[in-house]
Amino acid sequence: MxxxxxxxxxxxxxxxxxxxxxxxxxxxxxxxxxxxxxxxxxxxxxxxxxxxxxxxxxxxxxxxxxxxxxxxxxxxxxxxxxxxxxxxxxxxxxxxxxxxxxxxxxxxxxxxxxxxxxxxxxxxxxxxxxxxxxxxxxxxxxxxxxxxxxxxxxxxxPVNPTDYILTDEKGFPLMRNYVYNKEHFRIRTALNEESVMLGFNPQSMPPAPPPYALPKNVVFPYADSITAWRVSNHYSEIIQLSDEGRYNVVENGKRAFTIFRFYDGFPNIGQLTQLRQTARYIATDAEYRDLMESDSRAAIDDFWIRLTGHSERALSQ
The missing domain is CATH 2.60.40.10 (Immunoglobulins)
Known part of the structure; x- marks a missing residue:
């Protein structure tokens, strides 16, 4: 590679x-x-x-x-x-x-x-x-x-998130907890196990809310379906995830480690829908409603220009 x-x-x-x-x-x-x-x-x-x-x-x-x-x-x-x-x-x-x-x-x-x-x-x-x-x-x-x-x-x-890490096909750490479309990778585990159970939860990934905006009791389901991947010498077989969603390593019935597989370019934001959603936490209800009803990139630009007061400053946001 x-x-x-x-x-x-x-x-x-x-x-x-x-x-x-x-x-x-x-x-x-x-x-x-x-x-x-x-x-x-x-x-x-x-x-x-x-x-x-x-x-x-x-x-x-x-x-x-x-x-x-x-x-x-x-x-x-x-x-x-x-x-x-x-x-x-x-x-x-x-x-x-x-x-x-x-x-x-x-x-x-x-x-x-x-x-x-x-x-x-x-x-x-x-x-x-x-x-x-x-x-x-x-x-x-x-x-x-x-x-x-x-x-x-x-x-x-007994099982911890840092007991797992994503690597490339040769075992080199990817340094991230998300994978791209058609990317081949392995899961390295610290545990002595013959297989890694990967639960799939299909869902889209909207832009993240501000820190501490989620309630403490929020619960994410960890599996709609579960697939077993063989493990040899602490490395899984080569994995490719084609469907978008959250993939959770399931150990003893609990979520131990989460892998994100979302839109191409994740976690960066570039599509019009994503750009509009990111303004939700700093826009008034009326401003956000206007943004969501518009299909124009110009509406996003106008929002940031009004907010910053200058077109060049808006480009840095």
């Missing part, structure tokens, strides 16, 4: 210096009280920077990291142009307890202007029996930019 070869090039051809610093400390208060609004600022998002977690066993979880070299800033240092970056992670019990359990920092550089992606995996020593949260910070040191992200690490139950 083309993207796979680029990642391999990025992995083997870079000149990388890695320094690891691990430690822990105690602090007080709740993580929920910290201001994390900055992570929703588009300017603080590095395009194609991806993370994923997979419970390798009861005591080790792999943190997978992937980022594109061409998004980093190359500067002249000691007579040659190079990119410098740093990744830090901090492991906490939960948002209600800011006690730091473990942390580490990794530094790297590239002087070859490597084409493609840097991909790496980091082993985190963390035992089963509890769920955790991980705070990640990626630094483009030459540009002076920092990109933050929170991840949930599930290890409390």
């Amino acid at each position: 083309k993207t796979y070869s680029k990642r391999i090039i990025g992995f083997f051809c870079c000149v990388t210096l890695i320094v690891m610093m691990a430690g822990g400390c105690k602090s007080s208060g709740k993580l929920a009280y910290k201001n994390i609004a900055a992570i929703y600022n588009p300017e603080l998002v590095l395009e194609d920077l991806n993370y994923d977690l997979f419970n390798l066993n009861d005591s080790i979880t792999n943190l997978y990291v992937r980022f594109p070299y061409n998004k980093l800033q190359y500067s002249e240092i000691n007579g040659r142009k190079e990119a410098r970056y740093k990744l830090t992670w901090q492991l906490f019990q939960d948002f209600e307890n800011s006690k730091l359990i473990d942390s580490a920092a990794y530094r790297g550089m590239d002087s070859l202007h490597t084409v493609g992606y840097k991909f790496d995996s980091i082993a985190i020593a963390v035992k089963n029996g509890s769920d955790y949260v991980i705070f990640l910070s990626f630094f483009d040191l030459n540009a002076g930019k920092q990109y933050d992200q929170w991840l949930n690490l599930y290890k409390k139950g």
Whole structure:
């Protein structure tokens, strides 16, 4: 696969210096009280920077990291142009307890202007029996930019969402929980099982509501039908999902992991219907009614121009 070869090039051809610093400390208060609004600022998002977690066993979880070299800033240092970056992670019990359990920092550089992606995996020593949260910070040191992200690490139950991960046909992590039309992939599982039960729930996927807009008691059905896929050495056979909907790995009668298979281009929004639906949470009832009754893209543009007061500013929304 083309993207796979680029990642391999990025992995083997870079000149990388890695320094690891691990430690822990105690602090007080709740993580929920910290201001994390900055992570929703588009300017603080590095395009194609991806993370994923997979419970390798009861005591080790792999943190997978992937980022594109061409998004980093190359500067002249000691007579040659190079990119410098740093990744830090901090492991906490939960948002209600800011006690730091473990942390580490990794530094790297590239002087070859490597084409493609840097991909790496980091082993985190963390035992089963509890769920955790991980705070990640990626630094483009030459540009002076920092990109933050929170991840949930599930290890409390006998079966957890991070006991599963999507991979390509060769077992390389996809770094996402959705698949495309006609895409071939595998499911990697941490469990010793002979098959993965995949429940299918056909439904469309409207644009997501704002955070905390859904009631706490919302329930998504996990299966209209269930298909068994063979597993060998913790990898499923090659899977292709043709129908749109939610696909849930079902273990012991419960939903353990969800795979999304929706419209082409998901999760990006580009179709007229999707563009109109995204305005629901910031439009008045009258404005939204006018948008839904119009089949014109111009109606969407007019809405954003009125909202922002300027056509160029509207294009950035």
